[in-house]
Amino acid sequence: MDGIYSRNTGGYSVIATNACSRLQGGVALCWRENDRFVVEEQRTLGANVITCQMVTGHGRYYLIGCYLPPSDTTVADDMEKAIEACPRTCTPLLLGDLNINFEHPRDPRDEKVAEILDAYDFLDTTRCFRQHCQYNAKGRWTWRQRWEGRWISSQPDYLMGRRKIRRRLRKVGLRFPRHHDSDHRAIVLECMWKRYYRKGMV
Numbered sequence: 001m002d003g004i005y006s007r008n009t010g011g012y013s014v015i016a017t018n019a020c021s022r023l024q025g026g027v028a029l030c031w032r033e034n035d036r037f038v039v040e041e042q043r044t045l046g047a048n049v050i051t052c053q054m055v056t057g058h059g060r061y062y063l064i065g066c067y068l069p070p071s072d073t074t075v076a077d078d079m080e081k082a083i084e085a086c087p088r089t090c091t092p093l094l095l096g097d098l099n100i101n102f103e104h105p106r107d108p109r110d111e112k113v114a115e116i117l118d119a120y121d122f123l124d125t126t127r128c129f130r131q132h133c134q135y136n137a138k139g140r141w142t143w144r145q146r147w148e149g150r151w152i153s154s155q156p157d158y159l160m161g162r163r164k165i166r167r168r169l170r171k172v173g174l175r176f177p178r179h180h181d182s183d184h185r186a187i188v189l190e191c192m193w194k195r196y197y198r199k200g201m202v
Contacts, residue, residue, distance in 0.1 A: 013039070020047040027065045027096070049078045053090060058168065062086040066096035068113065076113050083120050091168075094122060094160040095187070102158060122160040125172045126187060145183055159187045 005016050005028070012030045019026035027050045031039050042052040050065040064082045068075050079094075086092045098113060102124055105111040126140055144151050159172060171190045 015042045015044070015050065015052070017044040017047050017050055027067050029063070029065055045082050046075065046078045048075045049082050051082050051085070053087075060087075060090045062090035062092045064092065064094040064096070066094060066098065068096070068098045068100070070099045073109055073112070076109075076116060079113075080116050083116075091165060092120075092122075092162065093165070093189075094158070097157050097184075117160060121162045123163055125159045125161050125165070125169065125189070157184060157187060159189055 003018055005014065007014055012032050014028055014030050016028035017026040026047050027044075029039075029042065029050050029052055031054075037054050037056045040053045040055060042050070044050050048067045048069070052063050054061040054063055064079070064086075066075070066079050066082070068079070083092060083094070094117075100106075100110040100113045102110075102114055102117065105114045169189065171188075173188050175186050175188050
């Protein structure tokens with residue numbers, strides 16, 4: 001809260017939104033500087049949406065990080081504003097915990113978010129690739145919890161991109177984060193990058 005957070009940690013640069021309460025932590029973007037890409041134009045929109053531009057040798061990507069609380073119907077408006085702000089020279093990618101069922105909307109809230117994403121020609125990139133079994137965890141779920149002796153699971157987390165992005169993807173997979181005990185699986189994207197050389201580098 002109040003803009004207090006570490007700007008650099010473990011070799012990563014960090015930018016975060018200003019959380020609206022201690023119970024809801026907002027959204028953060030972390031990246032490690034190297035010669036393959038440069039991160040520019042970092043901006044926050046409210047407590048739950050963050051954007052930046054990632055410049056690579058292959059092009060310029062507009063990244064949107066988003067968290068949609070299950071009971072909140074207004075954050076989707078900020079998400080749509082962020083999508084609208086995507087420059088024409090950028091390829092948009094939306095990453096986040098949307099708390100919806102994109103394939104089969106369950107209620108008016110799900111339908112509203114899914115309609116916004118459909119209107120901008122976004123698709124769930126995890127469905128472009130076959131997902132392999134990992135540690136006896138099958139399926140496309142990104143969250144699960146053991147409840148009364150059985151596992152319950154869902155897919156609240158998404159990496160969304162426009163259909164033409166499929167040509168640039170090597171793989172999009174679901175993985176358990178290393179060294180972390182989490183009830184979420186990470187979505188890992190592999191792109192066909194060209195090396196980006198900063199000015200003055202050979």
